[in-house]
Amino acid sequence: MVDMKKSVKLGLIGCGQIAQAVHLPNLTRLSEVELVALAETDESRLEQAGRQVPHAQKFTDYSQLLSMPEIDAVIVCVPNALHAGVAIAAMEKGKHLYLEKPMATGVEDARRMLDVWQQTGVVGMMGFNYRFNQLYQTTQRVVQSGRIGEIVGARSIFSTADQESPQWKKSRESGGGVLLDLAPHDIDLVRFILGQEIAEVSASTRSLRSDADIATVQVRMEDGLYVQLFFSWGAVEESGLEIYGTAGKVSLNRYESLSPTVKGTKAGGQLKQIWRGLTSIAGLPYFVERLRAPMNEPSFARALEHFVDAVRGEHRASPDLFDGYRSQTVIQAAEESALTRHTIIPDSL
Template sequence: MEKVRIGIIGCGGIANNKHMPSLTKCDAMCELVAFCDIIEEKAVKTANKFAPNAKIYTDYRELLANEDVDVVHVCTPNISHCQITIDAFEAGKHVLCEKPMAHTTEDAEKMIRAWKKSGKKFTIGYQNRFRPEVQMLKKCVNNGDLGEIYYGKAHAVRRRAVPNWGVFMDKEKQGGGPLIDIGTHALDITLWMMNNYEPVSVSGTTFYKLGTMPEATEGNMWGPWDYTKYKVEDSAFGFVKMKDGSLINIEASWALNVLESREASTTLCGTKAGAEIRSGMSHPVDNLIFNRGRAGMLVEESLTAKGNIAYFEGVNAPPGVLEARQWLTAIIEDKEPLVKPEEALVVTKVLDAVYQSAREGKEIIFK
């Protein structure tokens, strides 16, 4: 396979702002041949901007029937990820599904079964793994620089950055709010760094406080949101115990009265050293900071990633481009994608358990 022929299902913000710009920078490896959206105008607009000769669909099943499509990118609301992905595998397509994998563990497990049966490639859109400081920290962790990592914290907190468009505030279509939206990235980074995918229990709490308060909409990054339609949590917190005894804290919020906003960030505590990725609205530049004892003193070291990122060249490319390039390479050269479906499944299981724990007021034990 010289060029991968791609069909896009869902032509909203994530498709237009991440997938399309990234894929067009990989035009030597792929061709955009089809666009689908239930609102035809959106599909037409996206095609006119990125691939005017592509075919337009309003029913994703008709796109999947197109034999010219090798791969589909699922960029729809969370609740539809499962069925579209399963249908795509049954149609013989490779699938990149946007994060989170699914809005429930049950759906995510169905997707895994369909993928294994299909023999096709499958990955989830966790592009933050491709940021230079994230790749650099992963390399240091793999080198043993931190020692045994026994505590981690997944940061996904905004002071006021509630997305006031699309279906973000629709619990039925998304499955939740900031935890499933941005908390999923922070948890994915943290689990990946710890290389630990065996949770044994989860305790969680969700808050429905600021989302429905008219006065809380002041200062929102994208302007006031419609507080009468805010149906998801505005903040969520989780405590995850792992099989090996290590612990992970999760914090996620679109609106929280704190001074520091940290998003898609992680804190790792190891026996030799600690490390923090600091990213988000409070951090104009993404930082990677190590802390340790040295020569009788406590020191902090800020590091800058240089050279090439693992797996491919192009350190200066945006994470979405690097994600697309690695994904296309995995298909063309029959390699394993960096983001493995089994890892994404664990992310969904933990997030789902936080919501369940909050609803039921008890610790959730994994079997």
Template sequence: MSSERLRVGVIGAGVGAIHLASYAQIPEAEIIAVAGLDDDRVMRVAAEYKVPRTYREYEHLLAAPDIDAVSICMPNHLHAPVALAALAAGKHVLVEKPLARDAADAARIVDAAKGHDRVLMVSFDKRHRSDVIWIKQYIDSGALGRVYYAKAHWMRRTGIPRLGSWFVSKQQAGGGPMVDLGVHVLDIAMFLMGEPRPLAVSASTYAEFGPRGQKGWGWGGRLAQFTDERLPYEVEDLASAFIRLEGGATLLLEASWATHSAASDDFGVTLYGSEGGVEMMVRNYTNVDTVRLFGDINGVPTDLTPKIPAGNGHLEVIRRFVAAVREGTPAIPSAEDGLRRNQVIDAAYRSAAEGREIVI
């Protein structure tokens, strides 16, 4: 085990601020630099987390020889080019979800990490929530028996991230809520189900509100100070996918940024097993009483609510990334997991476009 601290750079100052906050809590990590085009935000986060150096363009951060590892917290279309450049520069890489805009880009990143023998990890922070980890241990104890059906959702009533920004560009984001939010709960469901191989996907997508400029969290967003460009709305605002898994189980996946519904900003999974069921329901990012267990006790249907202490998913992701580089522990969630999620989502978008089931 190395006694040196891992010297890190964070590229992007949106969710990148959460990466900085997490590295700042890990004694084995030393924050060297943050990069971003939005000067105000970069300066603000640099001051808050006492970051010694700032850059605008990511290329300058990657050229710094005193940086061992980077977090890539940039628009989805930049994940692949920046990860490839970082790996080529000898850096270890943590990429925000989704691993890439699509599976082809994701595969290129995975190959490059192997070629350069660097750690590559994807930040599915929700997987490291304490309720998800608790459910995984419960399932692994055999309590659910055989899980044969699952539902996963992330639904918002009003929550298109930023109208006019990269989030609504097909070329830059890769898609709408399915690749933005659906990827989180797809990851949770596949993790909890033990990574069954996805066989086929049948999906539909809709864009009811975005094209009318409705149900956004604002216009243009945080880059507005240096660009007046407003990108047209090209992605879905609701997607639903039915996924057939090896072994016969199926998964219903729903994701939306905008609906007329009772949803607020809610995500969860439900697993139906031969011996028991479990539901995780997270409303507005709560950590309290999110899990319910279903079974029969003495022949009577019984619900239980385990009191699971709150955790911090991003902190756990970053702790694991630092440990993976310094100590060679497994980089989980792995880049291969990220690639598999991109493959399912690509198949969902193709299925919706072609109006038929797609075999993966």
């Protein structure tokens, strides 16, 4: 762990869209953190990213960054198919790891990563940043408090409008498709909010403009509850969750809600109550924080802050690589189900 009095020295590997638009601005705002090196194979992107951190060393080969003894931890934002290789190399060099989702592109790689993580004992955190979004945190508290009764069903949607995306996201071979891009978040949130594992998966995918750019997934939780998840690129920009219980319903729309909506069971009894826990969780009211955040999503900065504090030994990082592994097994089960039209039980450890 890093001495509490010293600043944490970080390296960033992969300086593409998410790194430049979100992580770099957030990292430069974090206190007691020094971003000392960047690695990126594309020289013009490396130059561009370097303008945000003029004092950082720049490498086109990430192994040179990993060889810098002063680096405590790395943020890995390379294309999905490279996650396993880069993460394993970083952990083997003793670097604490913040890994963008998904953990890998297959369960076999994810399992190797778990082994290395356990052998090296470094902090290994997954970039499931929405766990740090107050809407989901409050929803979890509502569900776990029993306020909406026994949960009888849930559904989520994560859909994006047509947008410029890197070429590697368009083909499954290079780690593309919505099951590897959007699904890791919602699968993790379902586990986080309901507090149990996914026992069975059935899924279908469609490839309209690129490989598997639409997917519907139905999962059965350990207690028998069914959850439906829908993912799509190139449609409406929407991200939300609805959870139905015997005593009410909690729902959120990530782009529109300032707090989750909790309502009772009777029709017409619209909006019995708005859950007002949000402003008390952090100093800033949620909507102010959202307006100030890069890409209007405050959870990215919170997740990185949590990681840095874990590197300092202040707490265990969560979500960790074990959560990444669980999410990966569900994704793989969904892919297998889409292919075979069977219900699949995700791998366990």
